[in-house]
Amino acid sequence: MSAAPQPWEKSYPANVRWDAPIETTTLQALLDRAVASYGERPALEYRGRRIAYGELGDLAARAAAGLIGLGIGRGDAVALYLPNTPYHPIAFFGSLRTGASVVHLSPLDGERDLIYKLKDSGARTLITTNLFHLLPVALKLMTEGCVDRVIVGDDRDWEETPTPPEPFTEGDKAVSFGRLMAEAKVPERWPEVTRDDIALLQYTGATTGLPKAAILTHGNITASVSSYCTWVAGQRPPGAASPDRVIMVLPLFHIYGLSSVMLRHLASGNELMLRPRFDVEQVLHDIEVGRATSFPGVPTMWIALVNYPGIEKRDLSSLRVIASGGAPLPVEIAERVQRLTGLALPSGWGMTEIAPAGISPPLESTGKPGTIGMPLPGITVQVVSLDDPHKVLGANEVGELRIKGANVMQGYWNKPKETAAAFADGFFLTGDIGYFDEDGYFFLVDRKKEMIISGGFNVYPVKVEYAIYEHPDVEEALVIGIPDPYRGEAAKAFVKLKEGAPELTLEALREFLADKLGRHELPAALEIRASLPRTSAGKFSKTALIESERRKHMQEKANA
Numbered sequence: 001m002s003a004a005p006q007p008w009e010k011s012y013p014a015n016v017r018w019d020a021p022i023e024t025t026t027l028q029a030l031l032d033r034a035v036a037s038y039g040e041r042p043a044l045e046y047r048g049r050r051i052a053y054g055e056l057g058d059l060a061a062r063a064a065a066g067l068i069g070l071g072i073g074r075g076d077a078v079a080l081y082l083p084n085t086p087y088h089p090i091a092f093f094g095s096l097r098t099g100a101s102v103v104h105l106s107p108l109d110g111e112r113d114l115i116y117k118l119k120d121s122g123a124r125t126l127i128t129t130n131l132f133h134l135l136p137v138a139l140k141l142m143t144e145g146c147v148d149r150v151i152v153g154d155d156r157d158w159e160e161t162p163t164p165p166e167p168f169t170e171g172d173k174a175v176s177f178g179r180l181m182a183e184a185k186v187p188e189r190w191p192e193v194t195r196d197d198i199a200l201l202q203y204t205g206a207t208t209g210l211p212k213a214a215i216l217t218h219g220n221i222t223a224s225v226s227s228y229c230t231w232v233a234g235q236r237p238p239g240a241a242s243p244d245r246v247i248m249v250l251p252l253f254h255i256y257g258l259s260s261v262m263l264r265h266l267a268s269g270n271e272l273m274l275r276p277r278f279d280v281e282q283v284l285h286d287i288e289v290g291r292a293t294s295f296p297g298v299p300t301m302w303i304a305l306v307n308y309p310g311i312e313k314r315d316l317s318s319l320r321v322i323a324s325g326g327a328p329l330p331v332e333i334a335e336r337v338q339r340l341t342g343l344a345l346p347s348g349w350g351m352t353e354i355a356p357a358g359i360s361p362p363l364e365s366t367g368k369p370g371t372i373g374m375p376l377p378g379i380t381v382q383v384v385s386l387d388d389p390h391k392v393l394g395a396n397e398v399g400e401l402r403i404k405g406a407n408v409m410q411g412y413w414n415k416p417k418e419t420a421a422a423f424a425d426g427f428f429l430t431g432d433i434g435y436f437d438e439d440g441y442f443f444l445v446d447r448k449k450e451m452i453i454s455g456g457f458n459v460y461p462v463k464v465e466y467a468i469y470e471h472p473d474v475e476e477a478l479v480i481g482i483p484d485p486y487r488g489e490a491a492k493a494f495v496k497l498k499e500g501a502p503e504l505t506l507e508a509l510r511e512f513l514a515d516k517l518g519r520h521e522l523p524a525a526l527e528i529r530a531s532l533p534r535t536s537a538g539k540f541s542k543t544a545l546i547e548s549e550r551r552k553h554m555q556e557k558a559n560a
Contacts, residue, residue: 007395008374008440013362016234022378023226024195024219024406028097030267031057038269041243045290046086046274047159053269056089063094063177065184070149070175072125073191074099077201079123079147080253081105081114081138083131083276087153087177088252089262091127096218099191101198103213104253107134108536111141116210118146120414121201127177129153130165131276142173153177195219201413202255204352213413214353221259223406224357227376228264235363244321246294247286248272249301254537255356256326261296270294278538280308291318298326298538299333300476302345306336307475307498316341321363325350327539328444328462330469331369338365348373349444353409353428359442370466371441372434379405381442382427383435389424398435400448402427433460450542452481452489457520461542464491464523467516471509473501476532480545482525483553490524494545496532504528 009018034043035057044051051059072078078095080102082088095102103121105114118126118141126147128138138150150173155165157178170176199221201213236242246265250257265272273286278301286292297305302324305311322343324334329347337345344365349372350356359381361373375381383399385391393399404427411419422429433445446460453459461479468477476496484490497504506526513522533544 006375006380006440007436007438008442011374011439011441013235016231016377018375018377020230020377022223022230022406024223026096026193026195026197026218027199027221027263028093028190028193030222030225030263031060031093034266034269038243041269042271043266044086044089044272044274045245049159050271051086053266056086056093059086059090059181060093060097061186062181062184063090064097064190065186066177066180067094067098067100067125068187068191069180069184070125072098072100074193074197076100076125077103077121077123079103079105079118079121079126081107081126081128081134082153082253083107083129083134084248084252084257084274085129085131085153085155085276086158086274087127087129088274089266090181091151091153091177092252092258095127096193096199097190099193099197101201103201104203104258106251106253106536107132111137113211114141115144115146117203117213120210121213124148125151127151127153129155130168131155133166135166135168139174149173149175151175151177151180193218195222198410202352212415212418215410215413216355217410220355220407220409221263223378224259224355225263225267227357227378227405227407228260229267230377231360232264232268232363242270243268244270244293245291246270246272246296247275247283247292249275249278249283250296250298250326251537254326255352256298256350256537259355259357260325260350265294278304280304284308284314287318288315293318293320294322295319296323296325299324299329299347300327300534300538300540302329302333302337303476306333306340311340319343323348325356326537328465330466332466332469334369346373349432349442351430351432353422353430354379354403354405355407355409357405357407358403361441366441368437368439368441370443372444373442374440375403375442379403379407380427381436384424384429386433386448389429393435395438396435398433398445401430401432401434401442403430404428450480452491454481454484454489454491454520455487457518459489459491459521461491464493464513464517464521467513468493468495468509468523470516471504471512473497473504476540478532478540478542478545479523480542480549482549484524487520487524491521492525492527492549493523494527494529494532496529 039054042050043053199218200216203211324347346361348360350358431448464479475498481489482492533541
């Protein structure tokens with residue numbers, strides 16, 4: 001660490017040190033320690049069944065033994081095509097104990113993306129379940145030669161399910177996960193795995209082109225977990241009630257749900273309430289009846305919650321800690337959540353490439369609306385010029401964020417040119433635009449690739465979205481750049497109105513925003529939609545809107 005104080009250290013929570021030692025180990029060591037420390041404590045709850053830490057450790061070990069029996073080990077990649085069920089952590093830890101790496105496939109991926117990720121990663125074994133029509137897709141991938149075998153976890157193993165599972169018959173290449181574990185013989189000695197071994201090939205969403213896989217080692221991911229644990233532990237009052245019951249609806253195939261929630265809470269001995277899908281009424285049931293103490297979500301979940309009919313009459317008193325991540329959180333939504341719960345809603349920042357520990361606000365309110373907080377322990381963040389990634393800027397100067405820490409990826413899988421372009425002076429260039437103030441608090445302005453240049457002026461879509469959210473009739477909003485014959489580019493707003501709201505015109509919206517934005521920032525177009533597109537992780541998807549507008553523009557040119 002640098003001997004010179006970092007600008008954020010003076011604002012750090014009293015019992016947290018930015019230069020605290022960060023532990024890097026292996027993920028099986030993380031689980032083994034949790035099992036030894038919390039053996040009989042519940043680790044998972046799914047469909048009313050609770051699985052203790054000791055049982056989770058045993059199931060993961062038997063999964064590893066079964067995979068080893070199939071010949072899987074160091075140098076192999078295992079693809080997980082799973083929603084949030086106990087099969088995910090079992091398969092995740094089981095695969096890693098063999099020395100193999102894990103590749104996450106999204107249940108919402110199209111077949112083209114699935115085929116690309118399997119081929120690019122080299123994964124020849126796929127683990128899935130018979131929920132949500134995943135099984136037919138997985139078997140089709142096997143039939144077409146994309147994988148050598150499919151291992152199927154039967155959801156009926158976890159009690160009766162409201163969604164009837166797909167029928168499943170074992171074959172030469174389709175294997176029952178339950179039988180594989182039941183018949184496995186645990187070896188006397190496990191394969192050697194080190195902190196420098198690849199644990200995860202995690203594909204990132206791409207605005208253009210094909211997705212890239214971030215290479216994350218055991219050390220990268222456990223460093224991220226260590227940063228989170230150090231940050232949170234120092235802010236809990238002495239004697240604070242523990243353990244937490246955490247609503248785990250964030251998808252485990254996404255890095256936010258995986259590291260920031262599942263791994264961090266397992267390392268701390270908390271209980272994860274696994275939920276395969278986000279449903280507001282289910283979340284409220286988990287809070288009111290299940291007495292959940294923690295709900296981490298993405299902005300779309302919080303937007304749905306605060307706009308849910310009758311939400312102000314629901315009992316949210318069991319909640320102790322809430323959080324938002326994955327995308328910028330509108331200030332208006334954070335304020336409404338705080339009025340409902342009495343709790344601050346911290347919204348941090350991270351990326352797949354940093355596993356994803358980066359910047360986080362203190363657990364209590366900062367009094368700085370819109371901040372994403374300060375770098376977590378062991379992590380250095382700098383702001384550099386948009387034109388020169390080697391030129392470091394000072395307080396209140398807007399530029400690109402770059403980051404360094406033990407949690408930063410090794411590079412992009414099979415993409416040496418992209419890897420070289422992503423680093424400068426040992427720092428990862430994030431592509432996010434922001435600044436820090438005199439107290440060391442960071443503020444996110446926008447994505448570098450999503451910035452709109454209108455008439456020579458920089459327009460940041462997130463800033464425009466935040467202003468639109470202040471309109472009392474707006475439920476959701478997204479802003480992208482569209483071609484403009486005069487300015488080159490201009491902002492277009494896509495808006496979902498609250499139920500029963502009157503029609504909103506572009507002229508009325510611009511008038512509402514006139515005292516909140518500069519003239520160059522005002523939307524030049526408005527489209528009202530019944531819903532806005534989302535990614536497989538539940539975040540808003542600007543990619544879909546950009547592609548839709550591109551096709552529309554091309555058609556208009558062809559008809560001209």
